Amino acid sequence: MEIADILIIGGGPAGLFTAINCKGRRVIVLEKNTVPGKKLLISGTGRCNITHDCKLSDFFSHYGENYRFLKTALHSFTNTDLIRFLETHGLETVVDKNGKVFPASQKSQDVLAVLLKACNTNKVEIACSHTVQEIDKSDQGFTVKTGSGIFRSKFLVIATGGMSYPATGSTGDGYHFARMLGHSVVPPKPSLSPVIVRDYNMASISGVSVQNKTIYLYRGEKKIAEHCGDIGFTHKGLSGPGILDFSRQILSGDILKVNLADTKADDFRNEIIQASDKEGKTAIQTYLKKFDIPRSLLLLVLKSTGVEPECRLAEITKIQRNQLVTAFCEFPFLVGKVGGFNMAMVTAGGVSLDEINPKTMESKLVAGLYFAGEVLDIDGDTGGYNLQAAFSMAFLAGNELWNKQP
Numbered sequence: 001m002e003i004a005d006i007l008i009i010g011g012g013p014a015g016l017f018t019a020i021n022c023k024g025r026r027v028i029v030l031e032k033n034t035v036p037g038k039k040l041l042i043s044g045t046g047r048c049n050i051t052h053d054c055k056l057s058d059f060f061s062h063y064g065e066n067y068r069f070l071k072t073a074l075h076s077f078t079n080t081d082l083i084r085f086l087e088t089h090g091l092e093t094v095v096d097k098n099g100k101v102f103p104a105s106q107k108s109q110d111v112l113a114v115l116l117k118a119c120n121t122n123k124v125e126i127a128c129s130h131t132v133q134e135i136d137k138s139d140q141g142f143t144v145k146t147g148s149g150i151f152r153s154k155f156l157v158i159a160t161g162g163m164s165y166p167a168t169g170s171t172g173d174g175y176h177f178a179r180m181l182g183h184s185v186v187p188p189k190p191s192l193s194p195v196i197v198r199d200y201n202m203a204s205i206s207g208v209s210v211q212n213k214t215i216y217l218y219r220g221e222k223k224i225a226e227h228c229g230d231i232g233f234t235h236k237g238l239s240g241p242g243i244l245d246f247s248r249q250i251l252s253g254d255i256l257k258v259n260l261a262d263t264k265a266d267d268f269r270n271e272i273i274q275a276s277d278k279e280g281k282t283a284i285q286t287y288l289k290k291f292d293i294p295r296s297l298l299l300l301v302l303k304s305t306g307v308e309p310e311c312r313l314a315e316i317t318k319i320q321r322n323q324l325v326t327a328f329c330e331f332p333f334l335v336g337k338v339g340g341f342n343m344a345m346v347t348a349g350g351v352s353l354d355e356i357n358p359k360t361m362e363s364k365l366v367a368g369l370y371f372a373g374e375v376l377d378i379d380g381d382t383g384g385y386n387l388q389a390a391f392s393m394a395f396l397a398g399n400e401l402w403n404k405q406p
């Protein structure tokens, strides 16, 4: 049996960064994969959007209703602290035009390399190919059984991530462990998911995207929400930050209406009427160029109205004009389904926050038990908010454990 001061289950960013901050203790990270950080490597399509370049106060609107839980964590280890940590370990960062922070090398493997080097410096032991199967708690501490060994420690951190992209190792094991130790779990569900559209006929423009469009969410006849953001067209439906961040609220059977023209329906109608008076010989496809819609998308949308691209403005009938207004100001997409855990970037739900002390990340129910990262019932928008949350929670847990008597 291996005896450690602190055992950490999960070698993702939350587990590794907790370990780094526990300095001076015998810390063992138990990771089921043959290598740590598999999900970190695919994050940001391999570029790793590590955090966001905004004021700290702006972070809180990006974590849904549970944002208050993160207040101490985000104040204790901010986005600038994270950037400084990477830079002092030799990894420069860059900010893109949307405020997303990436390693300057644009390689997530460089972020993982920094974490592994810091683990090495702090003598953290990383035991890979150890899938934790069972945890027992007694007065002596925690006994943790993996497929190939038994470990014991006074303190235990569960940093097993959520359930999304299960091939990376995050298969929801942490929920089972938490329940075994008396915790409740808010039912997990996919979040930051693309949307699969029923009767989708835009596969031919897969890869095309539009920026900063307003999306209206209809359930039944009623508009229930709206959101603004970038939209990407895929083989099967819609993706991009605007859809992913909105996906928490979307259900199968809903209708998403996209305002491609960035113009109110009545204004769009009036503009066409005025234009047909002034420049009646202009073809509709030429006139529509002013709305800055990618040409391939514009032609598909136009096709859906039955109006020929060469049709002159003066020839457009009232019925056609109404069809154009609907198509360009409220183009409808019927939601077949929202992508499942194999497509979702994060998991909403998880270990209930009511039972965790947000100032220390320690369980309120089991002394010596800590949680960090996506295993908890908190999830953020796209833009680096999820990794920042994982690092901030890990910093808090790690420092708390560092201060504990072994």
Ligand SMILES: Cc1cc2nc3c(=O)[nH]c(=O)nc-3n(C[C@H](O)[C@H](O)[C@H](O)COP(=O)(O)OP(=O)(O)OC[C@H]3O[C@@H](n4cnc5c(N)ncnc54)[C@H](O)[C@@H]3O)c2cc1C
Binding pocket: 009, 010, 011, 012, 013, 014, 015, 030, 031, 032, 033, 036, 037, 038, 039, 040, 042, 043, 044, 045, 048, 049, 050, 051, 130, 131, 132, 133, 159, 160, 161, 162, 164, 165, 168, 169, 170, 171, 172, 173, 174, 344, 345, 346, 372, 373, 374, 375, 383, 384, 385, 386, 387, 388, 390
């Ligand atoms: C495709 C994709 C792109 C993303 N891009 C970004 C991005 O650019 N920016 C951003 O902020 N967020 C991004 N995210 C989200 C971000 O990667 C996660 O929120 C973050 O990795 C969570 O860190 P974690 O350490 O809590 O969990 P994870 O990274 O999931 O790590 C958990 C670890 O625990 C291990 N584990 C699980 N069960 C056991 C067990 N029983 N025994 C031993 N080990 C176990 C797993 O193998 C895994 O290595 C992305 C996610 C995906 C899927």
